[in-house]
Structures are given as C-alpha cells and as structure tokens.
Amino acid sequence: MKTKQKIDTVARDLSDEVHEANFIGAKMKSERRYAALGRDYADPDKLRETAGKIKQHTLEHLDQYLEQAEASFTRNGAKVHFAFDETAARQKVLDIMNEKGCKSMVKSKSMLTEEIHLLDFLEKSGKEVVETDLGEFILQIDGDHPSHIVTPIVHKNRRGIAKSFEREGLGEYNDDPETITRRARAHLRQKYLDADVGLTGANFVSAESGRIAIVTNEGNARFCMAANKVHIAMVGIEKIVPTDRDLALFLNLIGRSGTGQQLTVYNQFIGGPKRPEQPHGPEEMHIIFVDNRRTEVLASDCREILRCIRCGACLNVCPIYRQSGGHAYRSVYPGPVGAVLSPLLAGNRFPQLADLPKASSLCGACNEVCPVNIPIPDLLLRLRDKAKREGASEAMKGTPKLGMWATLCSQPSMWKTALTMGHTMNYIPTQLVPHPSAQSWQGTRKLPKFQGGDFRKWFKNRKKK
Amino acid sequence: MSSDREKIFSAIRSALAPLPERAAKPDWDNKLPVSRPAGDFDTLEAQLADKLAFASSRYYNDSQKLAELLLSEDSAFGYCDPELAPLFDKLEGITFETEYDESKIDEYRFGITKATAAVAESGTLMFTDRDTSARLGALAPWIHVAVVKKQDIVATVGEAISKFGDDPSIIFATGPSKTADVEGILIEGVHGPGIQVAFVV
Ligand code: SF4
Numbered sequence: 084m085k086t087k088q089k090i091d092t093v094a095r096d097l098s099d100e101v102h103e104a105n106f107i108g109a110k111m112k113s114e115r116r117y118a119a120l121g122r123d124y125a126d127p128d129k130l131r132e133t134a135g136k137i138k139q140h141t142l143e144h145l146d147q148y149l150e151q152a153e154a155s156f157t158r159n160g161a162k163v164h165f166a167f168d169e170t171a172a173r174q175k176v177l178d179i180m181n182e183k184g185c186k187s188m189v190k191s192k193s194m195l196t197e198e199i200h201l202l203d204f205l206e207k208s209g210k211e212v213v214e215t216d217l218g219e220f221i222l223q224i225d226g227d228h229p230s231h232i233v234t235p236i237v238h239k240n241r242r243g244i245a246k247s248f249e250r251e252g253l254g255e256y257n258d259d260p261e262t263i264t265r266r267a268r269a270h271l272r273q274k275y276l277d278a279d280v281g282l283t284g285a286n287f288v289s290a291e292s293g294r295i296a297i298v299t300n301e302g303n304a305r306f307c308m309a310a311n312k313v314h315i316a317m318v319g320i321e322k323i324v325p326t327d328r329d330l331a332l333f334l335n336l337i338g339r340s341g342t343g344q345q346l347t348v349y350n351q352f353i354g355g356p357k358r359p360e361q362p363h364g365p366e367e368m369h370i371i372f373v374d375n376r377r378t379e380v381l382a383s384d385c386r387e388i389l390r391c392i393r394c395g396a397c398l399n400v401c402p403i404y405r406q407s408g409g410h411a412y413r414s415v416y417p418g419p420v421g422a423v424l425s426p427l428l429a430g431n432r433f434p435q436l437a438d439l440p441k442a443s444s445l446c447g448a449c450n451e452v453c454p455v456n457i458p459i460p461d462l463l464l465r466l467r468d469k470a471k472r473e474g475a476s477e478a479m480k481g482t483p484k485l486g487m488w489a490t491l492c493s494q495p496s497m498w499k500t501a502l503t504m505g506h507t508m509n510y511i512p513t514q515l516v517p518h519p520s521a522q523s524w525q526g527t528r529k530l531p532k533f534q535g536g537d538f539r540k541w542f543k544n545r546k547k548k
Numbered sequence: 549m550s551s552d553r554e555k556i557f558s559a560i561r562s563a564l565a566p567l568p569e570r571a572a573k574p575d576w577d578n579k580l581p582v583s584r585p586a587g588d589f590d591t592l593e594a595q596l597a598d599k600l601a602f603a604s605s606r607y608y609n610d611s612q613k614l615a616e617l618l619l620s621e622d623s624a625f626g627y628c629d630p631e632l633a634p635l636f637d638k639l640e641g642i643t644f645e646t647e648y649d650e651s652k653i654d655e656y657r658f659g660i661t662k663a664t665a666a667v668a669e670s671g672t673l674m675f676t677d678r679d680t681s682a683r684l685g686a687l688a689p690w691i692h693v694a695v696v697k698k699q700d701i702v703a704t705v706g707e708a709i710s711k712f713g714d715d716p717s718i719i720f721a722t723g724p725s726k727t728a729d730v731e732g733i734l735i736e737g738v739h740g741p742g743i744q745v746a747f748v749v
Binding site (some may be wrong): 104107111124125129133136137143150160165171215216217221236239240241260261263265267268272294301302303305308310320325327328330331335342344345346347348349350351352353354355361362363364368372378379381386 | 551552553555556557559560561562563564567570571572573574576578580581583584602603648650653654670671672677678680682683684687688704705706709710712714715716717718719720721722723724725726727728729730731732733735737738739740741
C-alpha cells in the first residue's frame, strides 16, 4: 500500500503481534468502561458534562486557583516551586536533590516527566532513578517509551518482557506474568528502601485544601512516600480543581473511564510532609508547578484540551489508535488527546507534528467517552485549519489537491458534464489514478460499478412509503 | 529577569484576558457521583461487605476466621498497631511485633493497622496518617488487615472526603495492589498487599 502519511506507515509496518496487543488491549478497556458506567449510573453523561464544566471554569480562572493552591500548600508546610519550561523543571528537581544531598530517586508514573525528559537528565547528572510502575520499569530497562498513557506497555508481550528480565539479571527466562510481577516486587522493594527521594505526579490538585490526588493500582506511589525523606510532586498547572468536594466526582469518573474500575485501587491525597508522630514517610514535600507551554495552549482556541484528566478512554475507543498504536504519534501523548495536545505542546516544532490532527476519521467516539467532555473532533478541525494556514508541510503530505474538485463542485454545469463521463470509471483501473488515497483504497477494496442515473430526478419522483 | 512564577502568572493572565466571559462554576448535587447500589441492603455494613468482595478485598469480623486465613497464607508472623494488639494477641499460631522494625520488612507477612473509615458504595478503606501507626506496616506485608469500627462506615466517597480534616496523607484502598500491565492479565500483589482485609469491629 502506498502512503505518505507517517502514521499510516507505522500502522502498516507493525508486526502482527504488536498490532494485536494494541488492538485487544484498547478494546478490552473500552468494553469495561461501558459496563462500569452503565451499571453504576442512570445518566453517566450528566457526570461527564459537569466534570467538564468544573475544569473549564477552573482553567478560565487559573490565575486565581493557582494562587490559592500555592497559599494552601504553603500553609500545609509544603514548599511550592514554579517552572516555566522543561529546562527549569528539570533543574528544579536536580537542585532540590543536590540541596538535600540526595543521590537516588524512586518515581511513580508521570507523563509530565516524560514530557520534560527528566530521567535522562537526572541520570546524566549522576543520580540513580528507578521507575517503579511495573510497566514504566520495563520501559526503563528496555530504553523504550510508553505507547499508552494508562497502560504504558500495551505494545509488549510477555515473551519480550521475560527476555528483558533475563538480560537484566532478574532470574532465568520465565514468561509467566505472575512470576514477572513477583520478581519486580522483590527487586523494587530494595530500591524503595534505599532511595532518598520519591517523585510522583498528580492527577488532581485541590486548590482549597492544598492536596494532590494520585491514583495508582499498584501502590507504587505509596511506596515512593514511605521509606524516603523527601517527596517531590511534579504537576502541570492544568491539574487544579477548586475543592476537595470536586474530587468525589473526578475520582468516580477516572477509574471507570480508564479501566472500568469503580475506583482505582489506591487514591492518595497528599497535602504536606508526614505528621511528626508517624515513623515513616517524607519529612519534606516539594511541589513543582510546571507550565511547559500549557499557557500557550490556554491562549489558543484549543484550550478545552487542558481539561484532560489522562484517563486514556479516547485512545482505547479510537479506531486510528487501535490500528496504529501509540508510538505512531511520535510524541508523549498518543491517541485523540495526543493528536490535539502534542502539536500544541511542540511550540515551534508544530509543523513537524501537524499531520497528527489528520489522524482521525472524526467519528466522534473520543468526545463521547471523554469524562470531561472535550470536543476533540472540533479541536482537531481547528488544528487542521491552523496547519493549513501556516502551510505546515507535514500536514500536506498525502493530501490530495482539492482545487479541481472544488471548482467542479461549485459549477453545476461542469458537474453535470462530468457526471456524463461517470461510466468511464468502470473501464479505467483505479490503480492508474495518480492519486495516493485512491490507490491505497483500491489496495484493499473494490469500487462498486458506476450506475449513473439522476439523483434529483429520482428523489422528486420517488413514491413516499 | 522575572521569576518563573511571575512568567507563569502573567502568561495565564494574558491568555485569559481576551475571553469575553469566563465559564461559571457549575452547581452540582452531592448525589450526582453516587453510584447505584448493587442490591437491597439493610445496613451499610452489609453493603460494604458486598462491595469489598466486588473489589476483591476480604471482609472479616471474627478473629478466629482471620487467624485461619493468615495460617493458610503462610503468614503466621507480622506487625500490629500496639493499640489493636489486644484484639489479636490470643490467636493460636499467630505472633506479631508492635514496634515496626524496618530490617524485618520481608519477614512481616501481615500488617494490622487502623482504618479511619470505610465507604459502603465502593468497598473502600480509608487510612489517615493520624490513625496509621506505621505506613510500611500497612503497605509492605503480603496481607494487610485494616480494622474499621462499624460506626465509621460511611455511605459514599464524598462523605469520606468530607472527613479529611487537616491530615497530610490519606489513602483510599479499594482492593489489593494490582496490575494488568503484562498482556492485560490481572495480577494481585504488585508492590503493596496481595490480600486486603477489612476487619469490622
Ligand atoms: S481527552 Fe478525555 S478521554 Fe482522552 S485521555 Fe483526556 S480525559 Fe480521557
């Protein structure tokens, strides 16, 4: 199949194994999501709409809420930091570690740290960093990247993982998922005990109380705040919600939307260092609010995407994601959310990712499942428009020139004349049409015979039943 | 040069300035996110027991039965919050320490600590720092037994949240630690407990 679009190329070249892993993984989570929301709520859409409005409201008053959050965390005894871009964000983490004489870090899953390439940076600065989420740990030992924002190794199978464990000296080859998990448990346990710093992300930040909420299934974020003395939370400024009360709505939605769980196993609410009487846990909490172009997105006409709570539901339901997998999006955020967010967060590299908004059939499924009701298809259209206006070459690749077509469609007489030639279509092999999309279409399907006839005439004379 | 803080705030303000109006905060009822119960239950405790099972946590109210579980899971030795020790110190074959010794992290097969509340609608156990005698005791052992008082069972997630107070660290646990990272296959007991018990008194 001939194709010029990068995402199509990746989808075409995926091995059957990886394709199947992506497809089944995504489909399974979608089905669980439908089951959970339908079982538990008479009108799940009401929840989605309300959650979307709360986040939109927060974003449109972000200066106030961020200020309030800063004051609340400070009141709770946490240290608040701000980082405008990725360089500042990475440096902040290193500075905190150096100031406290810390050498090693255990971290839980955070897409933001992927965004700013924190791991590489800290390792190059001589720090030991260990990913503790099982999936992220496997990615780390493989030097690989997540292909899904919730289940980062959906593209891998047990045989590959077993080989990696064997290579890393984590026991002889064994591809039983339970054995793999137990070995990781034993290996990481010592890391938790030895580490000086625990770093986490945050799924939500309550401005009123100065608490972050973190959701995990494995309990690794808990462990990142048990044996060590310093906790660093790295948070995008868009994660804020006004109050603790709002968390009841969001937590009920995020588990069901992402994995079909009523609640994710662990929901943690951290608002400062441990109590003095508590023997375990960090004596210091640092929270770093990171912008890294989020304010640019806020200034754009796609600001709704900042409502995203990273549940992954839009990836799971997306026919393009299911076929292509996450790596095809060449960026930290894949799937429908990534097709909007990644080009926006790319700054002046926008043209290089400007093809992503085209990786959608605009079927609308992403909007329908989104727990914060983001109109993703509308945003994709806005970005397609932006790409066109800016003449982003990546966006034009593989797109047929529509000039002739447009002229044809706007001139009734030309249109009619053209139609009389329709029958010739039955005799010209479509492979010969010098057009990539026509050719790839023809690669897998057959065009029905041109029947001719006049639709308007038929419509006027048809008998109403 | 302005600080990162100032840069961020001024970028937010200039991003929002052109908006003709700002989205209002929606009104919503506390009942909105409350899930439908899975059946008719006479008491919150009965609903909790049902939901605990649904979340693959275990429900116990009899210490003898709990001892049987511990023994069957090869977990005769563990850690227990000193205040809870009187509830469990007469169980045959079960021994524990009430002072958490970090060097025994892998020897403690069970940990018994207090739960501040339990949520009937979701089978969730809530732990605050104030009521947790040792974070590692609640997290590291294979079996975690959370002791919850009947009067501390609340109906909804929202009610549990309203009890946060000023505690710096609160955990909701809905089921045992688990993952489905490897081929979507569910495995319990990744980093935290493989068996989560609610012991209602
Ligand atoms: S855009 Fe919506 S559906 Fe997609 S990850 Fe974000 S919150 Fe979930």
